Amino acid sequence: MPPSSLRPLLGRTTLRTSLAGLQHIAVRRRCSAADDVQRARDFLRELGYSSEVSDGVLKALESPDWGLQPGQTHALVVKLAGPWEIGGDAGLKGLAKAVEREQLERAGTHMVSFRVHPSSGAPFKCSGFAGKTLRDIAEAGEDEGAQLLSEYLECACSGVMACSTCHVYVHSSWFAAVGPPSEEEQDMLDLAFEPRRTSRLGCQIVLRPELEGLVVAVPSQANNLFDHIPFE
Numbered sequence: 001m002p003p004s005s006l007r008p009l010l011g012r013t014t015l016r017t018s019l020a021g022l023q024h025i026a027v028r029r030r031c032s033a034a035d036d037v038q039r040a041r042d043f044l045r046e047l048g049y050s051s052e053v054s055d056g057v058l059k060a061l062e063s064p065d066w067g068l069q070p071g072q073t074h075a076l077v078v079k080l081a082g083p084w085e086i087g088g089d090a091g092l093k094g095l096a097k098a099v100e101r102e103q104l105e106r107a108g109t110h111m112v113s114f115r116v117h118p119s120s121g122a123p124f125k126c127s128g129f130a131g132k133t134l135r136d137i138a139e140a141g142e143d144e145g146a147q148l149l150s151e152y153l154e155c156a157c158s159g160v161m162a163c164s165t166c167h168v169y170v171h172s173s174w175f176a177a178v179g180p181p182s183e184e185e186q187d188m189l190d191l192a193f194e195p196r197r198t199s200r201l202g203c204q205i206v207l208r209p210e211l212e213g214l215v216v217a218v219p220s221q222a223n224n225l226f227d228h229i230p231f232e
């Protein structure tokens with residue numbers, strides 16, 4: 001038992017020590033929650049989402065609807081990604097798409113419409129935000145036109161100019177506005193199915209407001225050169 005003269009002092013010291021301990025625990029928790037959010041952000045970036053969309057997704061998950069507890073963000077994002085390694089998804093793609101759409105609308109990004117003529121079947125209309133490629137729209141567009149486009153443009157290499165399955169013929173009256181292919185793109189087009197003077201890769205055509213009303217046609221077949229790359 002400490003002497004009575006020391007007891008008040010000891011009580012204050014114990015209180016200070018306890019407070020310091022609690023503060024330490026709170027700081028550690030804050031750090032680990034911040035680390036957890038950073039891990040979730042890194043994971044989203046690894047999946048190919050831009051930093052704006054990744055941050056937007058993390059912000060959206062803060063909504064009370066998700067019931068997210070501190071330190072659980074990474075686990076929730078991984079859960080939403082589902083079996084992403086084999087092309088699966090458990091809700092993350094839809095969430096990211098909604099976040100991106102909202103960001104683009106808020107920024108007043110122009111919507112560009114274009115027309116697609118398949119080699120057989122009726123022509124159809126598509127639209128997408130300026131800055132997106134035809135491949136982006138085929139892969140992530142939501143309207144009926146985008147879904148049809150995804151049936152015609154396989155985009156097997158995800159836009160790295162290694163497959164030619166996104167090959168389109170730009171209508172001759174639009175070719176100057178779209179512009180010629182780069183040297184690298186032309187190398188791939190030379191190997192595409194029945195290339196023409198106005199051939200372009202859909203993954204390299206970036207929509208701009210000046211391309212409103214663009215017309216492209218889809219060849220009757222596509223050479224998928226990606227299947228012939230010897231991965232080791």
Ligand code: FES
Pocket residue numbers: 135154155156157158159160161162163164165166167188201202203204
């Ligand atoms: S998506 Fe493969 S070359 Fe365009």
